[in-house]
Amino acid sequence: MKLVIVPNKIENIKKYRKIGADAFIFGLKGFSSGYSLTLTKEEIKNVIEESSDVDFFVAINKNIFNDELNELEDNLLFLDKLKVKGILFYDLAVLNIKLKNRLSVDLVWNQTHMVTNYKTCNYYYEKGVKYCIVSNEITLEEINDIKKNTNMILFAMIIGYPIMSFSRRSLLSNYFISNNKKKESSIYWLTNNNEKYFIREEESGDAIYYGKILNGSAILNDLKVDYAILNELEIEESIFEKLITLCIEIINNKDVNAINEIEKLIGNYQGFFFQKTIYKVKKND
Amino acid sequence: MIKKVELLSPAGDLERLKIALLYGADAIYIGGQEYSLRANANNFSLEEIKEATSFAHKLDKKVYLTLNIVFHNEDLYGVYEFIKKVVDAKIDAFIVSDPFLVKYIKDNFDVEVHLSTQASTTNLEAIKFWKEENVDRVVLAREVSIKEIKEIIDKIDIDLEVFIHGAMCTFYSGRCCLSNYFTNRDSNRGGCAQICRFAFDMDNYKEKFTMATKDLNMAEYLDKLIASGVKSLKIEGRMRSPYYLATVISSYRKLIDSYYNGTLNKDIIMKEEKILSRVANRETSTHYYMKKADYTDQYYTGRQEVSNQDYLGLILDYDQSNKLVTLTQRNYFKENDEVEIFTPSGNTYTFKIDKVYDENMNSIEVARHPEQIIKLNVDFPIEKNSMMRIKVK
Numbered sequence: 001m002k003l004v005i006v007p008n009k010i011e012n013i014k015k016y017r018k019i020g021a022d023a024f025i026f027g028l029k030g031f032s033s034g035y036s037l038t039l040t041k042e043e044i045k046n047v048i049e050e051s052s053d054v055d056f057f058v059a060i061n062k063n064i065f066n067d068e069l070n071e072l073e074d075n076l077l078f079l080d081k082l083k084v085k086g087i088l089f090y091d092l093a094v095l096n097i098k099l100k101n102r103l104s105v106d107l108v109w110n111q112t113h114m115v116t117n118y119k120t121c122n123y124y125y126e127k128g129v130k131y132c133i134v135s136n137e138i139t140l141e142e143i144n145d146i147k148k149n150t151n152m153i154l155f156a157m158i159i160g161y162p163i164m165s166f167s168r169r170s171l172l173s174n175y176f177i178s179n180n181k182k183k184e185s186s187i188y189w190l191t192n193n194n195e196k197y198f199i200r201e202e203e204s205g206d207a208i209y210y211g212k213i214l215n216g217s218a219i220l221n222d223l224k225v226d227y228a229i230l231n232e233l234e235i236e237e238s239i240f241e242k243l244i245t246l247c248i249e250i251i252n253n254k255d256v257n258a259i260n261e262i263e264k265l266i267g268n269y270q271g272f273f274f275q276k277t278i279y280k281v282k283k284n285d
Numbered sequence: 286m287i288k289k290v291e292l293l294s295p296a297g298d299l300e301r302l303k304i305a306l307l308y309g310a311d312a313i314y315i316g317g318q319e320y321s322l323r324a325n326a327n328n329f330s331l332e333e334i335k336e337a338t339s340f341a342h343k344l345d346k347k348v349y350l351t352l353n354i355v356f357h358n359e360d361l362y363g364v365y366e367f368i369k370k371v372v373d374a375k376i377d378a379f380i381v382s383d384p385f386l387v388k389y390i391k392d393n394f395d396v397e398v399h400l401s402t403q404a405s406t407t408n409l410e411a412i413k414f415w416k417e418e419n420v421d422r423v424v425l426a427r428e429v430s431i432k433e434i435k436e437i438i439d440k441i442d443i444d445l446e447v448f449i450h451g452a453m454c455t456f457y458s459g460r461c462c463l464s465n466y467f468t469n470r471d472s473n474r475g476g477c478a479q480i481c482r483f484a485f486d487m488d489n490y491k492e493k494f495t496m497a498t499k500d501l502n503m504a505e506y507l508d509k510l511i512a513s514g515v516k517s518l519k520i521e522g523r524m525r526s527p528y529y530l531a532t533v534i535s536s537y538r539k540l541i542d543s544y545y546n547g548t549l550n551k552d553i554i555m556k557e558e559k560i561l562s563r564v565a566n567r568e569t570s571t572h573y574y575m576k577k578a579d580y581t582d583q584y585y586t587g588r589q590e591v592s593n594q595d596y597l598g599l600i601l602d603y604d605q606s607n608k609l610v611t612l613t614q615r616n617y618f619k620e621n622d623e624v625e626i627f628t629p630s631g632n633t634y635t636f637k638i639d640k641v642y643d644e645n646m647n648s649i650e651v652a653r654h655p656e657q658i659i660k661l662n663v664d665f666p667i668e669k670n671s672m673m674r675i676k677v678k
Contacts, residue, residue, distance in 0.1 A: 002411055013302050033455065041488075045456065063405055063407050063426070063428065063457060064410070065408055065429070065434050066437070067406060069410050072410075091405075091407070091408070091411055092410075092411040093408050093410035096411065096413055096414040112460060113355065113461070113462045113472075114473070115472075116355055116356065117357055117360070117361060117383075118358060119383075120356070120383055121386040123388060124384070126658070137462050138357060142357060164462050164463050164466050165456040165460060165462065165481075166456055166460040166461070167457065167460075168457060168498070168577075169455065169498075171455070171496045171583075174579065174583055175487070175511065178491045178580050179490070181490070188487050188494075189487070190487050191485060192467075192485045195467075197485070199494075219556075239543055272465070275469065277470065278470065
């Protein structure tokens with residue numbers, strides 16, 4: 001299993017690489033959502049040239065509109081020439097442009113909450129999509145079942161704040177406009193019924209995150225995916241550094257103490273790994 | 286003859302389906318008891334789907350079935366059989382979001398597939414992808430503008446369907462799992478708990494943070510939407526009441542017909558907007574159609590729904606010889622109230638109630654019990670399934 005990091009800043013790429021990270025994901029400026037680190041095409045080119053011994057994935061995961069299609073195509077043609085390991089996509093415009101132009105760059109199916117079954121994985125695999133990031137909302141058993149039934153290379157987030165929803169609306173800005181107050185940050189914490197969440201605004205819209213850090217360290221050796229994602233968003237750098245080191249310990253040496261150490265740092269929220277969503281439409285007669 | 290744009294209504298059960306068709310919908314979308322995104326609607330059994338298609342086809346109208354949950358591995362078992370049975374029940378189209386199902390249905394059955402809005406399709410290039418996959422119609426994301434719709438239609442020959450009326454999601458369809466985290470109910474498998482309508486405390490601010498949207502209402506700009514070339518205009522709300530559906534469908538039917546016969550004008554639009562506002566339980570806006578949705582399209586004070594008691598009764602029968610209408614009561618009314626009856630064929634009659642009788646013709650002055658059978662003197666014949674409401678002023 002490889003560790004793939006979603007870093008908060010460009011300087012951390014080298015630092016985390018030294019600790020042992022195998023790969024990195026960052027956004028493309030203007031075309032990603034939910035990434036602290038978004039780079040221009042030139043910056044991506046420089047990063048790749050400076051670190052040839054590591055894999056880079058670029059997230060183009062925003063919803064695309066007509067007036068962005070030309071630029072999207074230019075970007076994909078540009079990235080195709082670089083040694084990008086893969087491009088994460090949400091909008092099918094990305095896949096269609098790849099197919100139309102017969103691009104060789106690999107794609108990562110990254111439809112956030114929709115990567116939930118192996119049949120759809122196989123559908124995209126047949127379309128030439130090599131990787132996918134499984135949804136945070138499915139169980140360990142479901143993830144492993146997908147792995148068993150597809151040739152796709154799987155990613156799963158094991159540490160990070162889970163994204164719950166994404167809107168095109170500027171919800172935070174709207175709040176401050178309506179209350180005649182000044183927005184001073186792109187992130188604010190929300191509380192409802194004693195549970196914490198946070199909202200993050202960027203140009204393409206607003207995302208709401210669950211307020212507990214997902215901790216999948218205890219299942220790292222049971223999780224049959226190829227890439228485990230650690231997302232630095234809203235996590236203190238010094239803690240995140242330790243988390244990478246400890247995860248490597250778990251993968252390489254099955255170190256139980258490392259699992260305990262991680263729990264001390266970020267708690268033991270295991271998301272949906274062992275919790276099936278219970279609500280489902282009733283059976284047909 | 287010009288083919289009119291389709292008016293597409295939701296229906297949560299057979300009663301609603303029949304009402305919507307009688308009041309002017311050209312097609313209905315329904316959910317089966319599995320694989321549909323509105324688990325709280327009654328939804329249709331296979332027998333009911335058969336009855337629905339039979340009823341609709343006799344009127345030369347159509348029925349579409351939503352099959353738009355985000356499938357988990359466990360949901361795959363049985364879905365093929367279910368599709369076959371629904372095809373045998375003569376469904377006109379499936380509304381699907383998952384591409385493997387799109388392909389499966391198109392490869393195996395001669396039936397239309399409409400791409401669900403759950404797929405959040407927002408651009409021409411994505412539509413080209415779906416056209417290659419033989420999708421017959423794309424239900425566009427609610428985040429696109431009329432200008433963008435026109436750009437798409439100018440460049441590709443595919444049927445587009447758009448929402449025109451009803452509740453809106455705060456988030457992109459398919460990009461929201463709030464219910465999963467708040468309630469363990471799966472948003473994308475029919476369990477949406479409308480968490481976006483909750484109020485939150487935010488850091489140290491005293492004003493609550495809310496993200497609830499106003500509803501959509503495109504009555505004023507319907508002409509622009511039709512002129513853009515869309516093929517279907519969709520009403521939201523499989524869980525809405527028969528009265529709501531009758532009112533909304535009836536209004537949009539009039540607007541659409543007026544557009545095509547060249548009589549659509551500001552007066553007609555204002556009149557129908559007034560009627561629509563009487564069944565609305567939230568304020569409305571045009572969201573993304575005319576501009577990017579902004580702070581004016583939301584609420585900032587928590588839940589904003591208001592209840593509505595305009596609906597007075599459903600007409601069951603008219604006795605021509607005694608000039609008596611029989612209805613089943615829905616809300617309080619009394620003698621001397623000014624009311625109006627609107628009919629499936631599009632007529633509206635206003636009158637003052639003189640006497641209120643119970644089922645046995647005892648004079649009772651006031652109708653105060655829901656479902657009570659009531660008789661009224663009415664001088665003119667009234668179609669069955671007409672509805673009585675408080676007079677719209």
